[in-house]
Amino acid sequence: MTWRRQLTRVIPFASAWQAFLIGSALLLLTACGLSPTASRATPTATPPPSPTRPPRPTATPTPEAGALPQGRFAVGYAGEPSNGIAMEVPAFEIRDRRLRVYAAFAHRGERSQSFYAPLEPGRSAELRVGGRRLEPVAVSGNFEEDICPEYPPSRKICLWIVGAVERGWFEFELPESASPPFVFRFPGFGQAELRPEKPLSGEVWDLPPGPFPQGEWTFKGLSAFRHPRVGVDLIFRRIQADGRRMQVDLELRKPKGLLVIGNLPGPGELGAVYAAGHQMFPIQFPEDLKEMLPPGDTTRLSVTLVYSAPTAAGPIVFRLEGWPLARFDPATGELTEVDWNGQAFVLAPTPTPSPARIARQEIEALIGTMAEALRRRDPEAFLASFDPKAEADRESIRAVISGGGWPLQDLRVEIAGGDFDPDEARNVSLDLSTGLEGFPADERWHYPAEADFRKVDGAWRVTRWSWEAIPPWARLPGRAWTSEHFTLIGPEGLAEGTAREVLDELEEAYRDLSARLPQEVIRPRYLALYAPDRRTFRALTGKDPQLTLGVAFYRTVPVVEDGEVTGFRASETLMVLNAEGVRGYRQTDPINGRSAVLRHELVHMILAPWTRPWTPGWLVEGAAMTYAGQPYWKELKGEIQGLESMTYTTQFGHIGDIFGTATARQYALASAMAEFVRERYGDAAFLALYRAYAEVPVETVEKHLPVFGLAALVQASMEGIAEEVTPAFMQKHLGADPAAFQAAFLEWWKAKR
Structure with missing residues (x-):
């Protein structure tokens, strides 16, 4: 499940806005296994019959009066599906007084079907000759037990994968008085009238040519198929085929902490249907793996399955109960998810899109x-x-x-x-x-x-x-002005001189900051918006223009490799200047002047690659103020009782702080804390501590994410991450735990006062 939320920082005078996208969430879901619809003592071991290929005589009616025509005759019967399965009768054959009916049972439904098939088909099929009903005297080997295709050894049920066809024959002994037409009937599948009128030349079954190509196909992209109810991915890595067998290498992947209640199918149940319609299951698979799920706390598991080699060229459809159908085309090497509209195929698995x-x-x-x-x-x-x-x-x-x-x-x-x-x-x-x-x-x-x-x-x-x-x-139609490292967007009416002054101030800040901040986070170009009035500023940012002079925006998005979140990065950075707001201050004001505000927001944008929604606010805002040269900590009034809440708070401001008084104190305190760290421990330690929050493992983040993306729960989860990792980060980079850090800061603050 992918979800997106945005987190913003309310910053009087200078702010950083964060938007957060997380690529995974933990769900408690249930996977239920299907009970067998019909059971048998043992699976049929007889392979599906090959088409009858020996030459047969063409229809040559004997001149003797009343004699039966001899040979093979076309029928072309295709019945309506019953529970998704349809019967086809392409031909019948008369030899002496033996009549053989060729019948195929094919899946015409969607996806796959568990279907009750009559046991002992030889007693179910019948031929009507005049007023008599005849039972078969012989059947093809695969019809001796039932009309099912091959099914998984672990489940004794008649399971059909879409595209599967079971072909065979029923043979009847005709009485001396028999004369056509005859009627072949099978319970639940209709009846076909047999008239020896259209001689059939060629083969009974119109099968695609073989052989299946030999080779190796590696899927470099993410060929993942996700269970819709349980967050487990079935990922195809490689398919190899030679003249004897086909090997499929898979990877199972699940989110960390996923709990599955119920049973998922085992590896031996991953069926396949190739172009001739033959359904097959693995002949070799890890028998100790009871279900297709990484065991315990592991998130990945490699699985190798071996099948008999397909005998016909063309695509293959793979099916595992609960997962989407996967279609592999050896001609193109493509592996895609497919579905059907119910009017499915009989011979070759060619997908028809669903509605x-x-x-x-x-x-x-x-x-x-x-x-x-x-x-x-x-x-x-x-x-x-x-x-x-x-x-x-x-x-x-x-x-x-x-x-x-x-x-x-x-x-x-x-x-x-x-x-x-x-x-x-x-x-x-x-x-x-x-x-x-x-x-x-x-x-x-x-x-x-x-x-x-x-x-x-x-x-x-x-x-x-x-x-x-x-x-x-x-919100801000206008035009663009550019400099070496900035694109400035402002209204058409913005004076050229003003636009150039803003760009010059940004370039000056860029030169200074790029000399003091790590080069790896410096980008070649940044975007700045010039909001000419308070109304436009509010429309662009959603912030109160009376309390906010600038905003920096950046979105945290997941880094996905091979279908799995491996980290996070910042994107879509830009700043918005409240031009009307800064005009109320001297341009050279060290805190609220235009140059100071632009520098502050530029620090946020430069450090965005290292900033996360769980980075404590005192670090984010403290860094912007200290590197922008804004001595906001000097505005801090009164005694400081403790830093417990400040140490882990990731978002400043609250609804009740309508005048910004409490928020202003938070920013002043953040400014003081940043000044203290840089003075006591040095710039390298400060930046190392800042960067550490960008390297929090994905597993730690996922552990704290809420199941539901409510804003309050998301914010609480961000602070939960900060509370978990901050003590170790402080110890590593500052050599002090939070309590020792607080004591040292208070001592420093008293000396400064």
Whole structure:
């Protein structure tokens, strides 16, 4: 489960805003195994019959009156599915007084089917000859026990994988008086009339050619298939095939701490169907592994399965109960998740998209048209895809699509999820993303939206559209000014001289800070927004412009490697200057002047790669103030009783602090704590302590994440992480535990007073 939340810091005079995206959450879910629908003493060991290939005589009716025609005759019967299984009768054959009916039972349902198959088919099938009902005198070996295809040895049930076909024959002894037509009947599957009128030349079964290609296919990307109810991934790593066998190397992966109640299927139950319709299960697998789940606290497990080699060329479908179907095409080396609409195949596993998949594909095509309108900056072409009665703020959409004069590039709109039905799609998550001219290609800004779609007169239309956060160019239309390391966006009316002054102040701060802060966190270019008035500043940031002079934004996103979160990184950094607010101070004011505010926010952006939502606020804000040269700690009044809450607090301010008094004290205290650490322990120790929070193991983060993404729970989990790791970090980088750190700081503070 992937979820996203945003965390912000309320900062009077200078602030850093954090947005947080976590790529995993722990869920307590249940996986229930299916009980067998029918049991048997032993599985059938007889392999499925090969097509009857010896040459047969063509139909040559004898001239003798009343004599039976001899030879093989076409039937072409295909019955309606019963519980997803259909019977086909392609042909029958008469030799002397023996009549052989060729029958196939094929899966025509969705995914896979547990189906009760009649035992002893030889007593179930019948041939009606005149008024008589005949039982078979012989059956193909695979029909001696039941009509099931091969099933897993661990479960004695008749299990069909989509695409599976069981082919065989029933043979009857015709009485002397028999004359056509005859009727073949099998319980639950209908009846086929047999008339010796169309001679059949060639083979009974129209099978794809062989052999299956030999070779090795390695899946370098993440070929993962996730159980929809239990967070366990089935990952294909490699498939090897030679003339004798096929080996499949898998990896099982689960989130740390996942508890599964119930039983998942074992490795011997991972079935496969190849192009000839033959269903098979592993002939070698780890028998000590009772279920497809990494044991205990382990999160990964490698599993190797060996199958008999497929005999026909073409794709293979893999099925494990509960997981999506996986289709491997050896011709292209592609492994994809597939589904069916119920009108499935009999011979070759060729996927037909489900109605939901078709709906998504059609909506993706519509989104592609809308994205092209976005790239052309054509609002009316974008809105042409909307229903006239759609719930949408068309003016804000026009403002977004027009681009606002920003240097946007490589604009994209992509579907991230949703509920898709044949004629309607609801809660479709969309991601609008853009790059900016002059910035690295991998640096993109993302703006989520949500929409509903409905098919009207055969065409999809948007019926609802809403933004999670309106892109900033709709709030601040204008133009861009650039310098060596900055892009400044401001209104069209911003004086050229003012824009250049701001860029000069930013460049001066950049030169100073890049000389004092680690080079590894310095980026080649930063984005700054010039909000000309309080209304625009509030619209861009959501902050009170009376209390806040600047905001730095950055989003923490997971680093995903091979489908697993391995760490976190910062992205989408930018700053917003409250131009009207800073005009109330002298430009050279060391705390609230424009240059000081710009330096403060630039420190936040430079240190963003090392900043996390669980980094204590005194470090984040203290670093910004001390490196910006803002002596805010001198504003700290009164006695300091203790630092317990400050040491772990990750977010300053609270709802009741409407005048910002308590928040201001927090910032002043953070300033003092940062000054103390730099003075007592040195810059290297301060920055090492700061960086340590960026290196908190993913396992520690996941342990604290709440099941539900409520803001209060998320904030509590961030402080829980800080409380767990801070004592060890302080001991390692400062040589003191929190209590000793507090005592030393209070002593330092008394001396400063």
